[in-house]
Amino acid sequence: MVDTFGVPQFKEEGIVLRTHKLGETDRIITLLSKNSGQIRAVAKGVRKTSSKIGARLEPFMAVEAQFYKGKTLDVVSQVESIASYGKQIVADYDSYLAGSRILETAERLTRETSTTQHYQLLTGALRSLSRMEHQPELIAVSYQLRALAISGWTPSFDQCSGCQVEGPHERFLVQVGGAVCENCAPPEATRLNPATMILLSALISGDWAQVEQADSFSAEQAQGITRAFMQWHLERGLKSMNITESR
Amino acid sequence: MYDGVIQDLIDELGRLPGVGPKSAQRIAFHLLEVEEDQASKLATVLQEVRSKVRFCEECGNVSEEDKCNFCSNPQRDQTTICVVEESKDVQAIERTREFRGRYHVLGGAISPIAGVGPDQLRIKQLLTRLSDSAINEVIIATNPNLEGEATATYLTRMLGSMEIEVYKLASGLPVGGDLEYADEVTLGRAFEGKRRVN
Numbered sequence: 001m002v003d004t005f006g007v008p009q010f011k012e013e014g015i016v017l018r019t020h021k022l023g024e025t026d027r028i029i030t031l032l033s034k035n036s037g038q039i040r041a042v043a044k045g046v047r048k049t050s051s052k053i054g055a056r057l058e059p060f061m062a063v064e065a066q067f068y069k070g071k072t073l074d075v076v077s078q079v080e081s082i083a084s085y086g087k088q089i090v091a092d093y094d095s096y097l098a099g100s101r102i103l104e105t106a107e108r109l110t111r112e113t114s115t116t117q118h119y120q121l122l123t124g125a126l127r128s129l130s131r132m133e134h135q136p137e138l139i140a141v142s143y144q145l146r147a148l149a150i151s152g153w154t155p156s157f158d159q160c161s162g163c164q165v166e167g168p169h170e171r172f173l174v175q176v177g178g179a180v181c182e183n184c185a186p187p188e189a190t191r192l193n194p195a196t197m198i199l200l201s202a203l204i205s206g207d208w209a210q211v212e213q214a215d216s217f218s219a220e221q222a223q224g225i226t227r228a229f230m231q232w233h234l235e236r237g238l239k240s241m242n243i244t245e246s247r
Numbered sequence: 248m249y250d251g252v253i254q255d256l257i258d259e260l261g262r263l264p265g266v267g268p269k270s271a272q273r274i275a276f277h278l279l280e281v282e283e284d285q286a287s288k289l290a291t292v293l294q295e296v297r298s299k300v301r302f303c304e305e306c307g308n309v310s311e312e313d314k315c316n317f318c319s320n321p322q323r324d325q326t327t328i329c330v331v332e333e334s335k336d337v338q339a340i341e342r343t344r345e346f347r348g349r350y351h352v353l354g355g356a357i358s359p360i361a362g363v364g365p366d367q368l369r370i371k372q373l374l375t376r377l378s379d380s381a382i383n384e385v386i387i388a389t390n391p392n393l394e395g396e397a398t399a400t401y402l403t404r405m406l407g408s409m410e411i412e413v414y415k416l417a418s419g420l421p422v423g424g425d426l427e428y429a430d431e432v433t434l435g436r437a438f439e440g441k442r443r444v445n
Contacts, residue, residue: 018360023265049391049421050421050424052428052429053430053434054430054432055430055433056430057361058293058393058432059390059393060393078402081430081431081432084432086393086396087432090393090396090400091396091398091400093397093400093401094406096359096397097359098358100360103360104359104360107360114396151318187294209409224265239359239360239361239362240359240360240362242362242364243357243359243362243363243364
């Protein structure tokens with residue numbers, strides 16, 4: 001599609017992952033689109049209070065935006081909002097922290113390649129978070145595990161990652177991909193509370209009835225395991241996870 | 248690439264926010280063309296601003312003394328504090344001539360993705376200030392964006408247990424604009440903050 005001056009344009013539906021200030025009044029918007037992966041584009045003048053599109057280009061906003069091709073970055077020309085999850089998320093500090101972890105995870109995992117599944121998973125997680133359907137931290141953990149799985153790094157919580165024998169197993173090693181049986185477990189494999197393994201399995205499969213029964217110790221252990229898994233695959237940790245824990 | 252000190256100047260100017268390599272080169276050559284005393288004045292001011300200007304020990308605003316003009320002025324309302332993100336927000340509020348209290352500059356807003364949490368801001372200093380003095384009203388004037396709103400939510404939670412009235416700046420339609428051109432988020436906020444007029 002080109003405009004009357006021959007400038008190529010395109011339209012995409014997406015969720016705003018993060019923004020960076022640019023110059024006096026502009027922002028660089030990072031958006032996870034439904035069909036074209038991650039888009040980084042300049043939104044001009046959006047930091048002015050008179051901007052008509054600034055409010056629609058905040059993180060957690062689902063939008064349909066029109067872009068035109070720029071020299072280095074694309075430029076946002078029009079924006080229509082589809083859903084605003086930010087208002088509800090930001091009204092609760094724990095939801096905001098969990099939401100920030102979800103967005104940062106999405107941003108890191110979809111830099112190179114992404115599928116429509118990534119977009120759908122992100123939409124589902126933000127919708128659930130905005131409606132406060134479950135504990136915010138557990139929504140974030142569930143999202144992270146499932147996003148890793150879509151990216152090809154499915155952690156195993158039922159089968160042994162070494163010999164594939166069915167569990168339940170109590171030993172866990174991030175480097176080999178998840179749970180390991182006593183025979184395959186190297187000395188450095190962590191011993192997990194059996195309830196934690198059940199919780200992790202429920203979080204990745206989306207069995208929320210099971211998740212709701214989890215105790216706080218298992219939930220904390222599950223968060224730690226997910227964090228280690230993320231760090232191992234992304235090669236460096238998420239900044240937002242440090243904030244959550246230092247609070 | 249230029250030789251010696253000209254390239255050094257271009258490199259240093261290029262480190263400034265919003266100044267790209269071309270702009271840095273243009274500024275550098277402008278400085279070479281202006282009168283010598285004008286360039287010297289700029290050099291002196293740059294040195295002075297680094298040696299004289301510091302942060303107010305009470306509110307965190309920029310100041311040439313230990314306490315800024317607002318904190319050391321007894322004419323200002325001692326019972327009200329306006330919490331802002333940056334020192335430049337203080338100037339924006341002062342231009343309104345509506346607020347006569349004192350300020351507290353947080354030094355930013357909570358942004359977990361950028362690695363900025365409550366510990367990186369001057370929130371502890373605010374809580375200490377509120378527990379020690381006769382302040383009974385706090386106005387949260389963080390930016391009306393996502394990070395600003397999240398910071399306001401966090402502050403509201405932290406101040407909830409104190410015997411202090413906490414307010415947040417109203418948000419909604421800009422003066423002089425047409426309603427039909429307002430975006431749905433801003434217009435929604437305006438409806439949320441509607442006030443009775445009869």
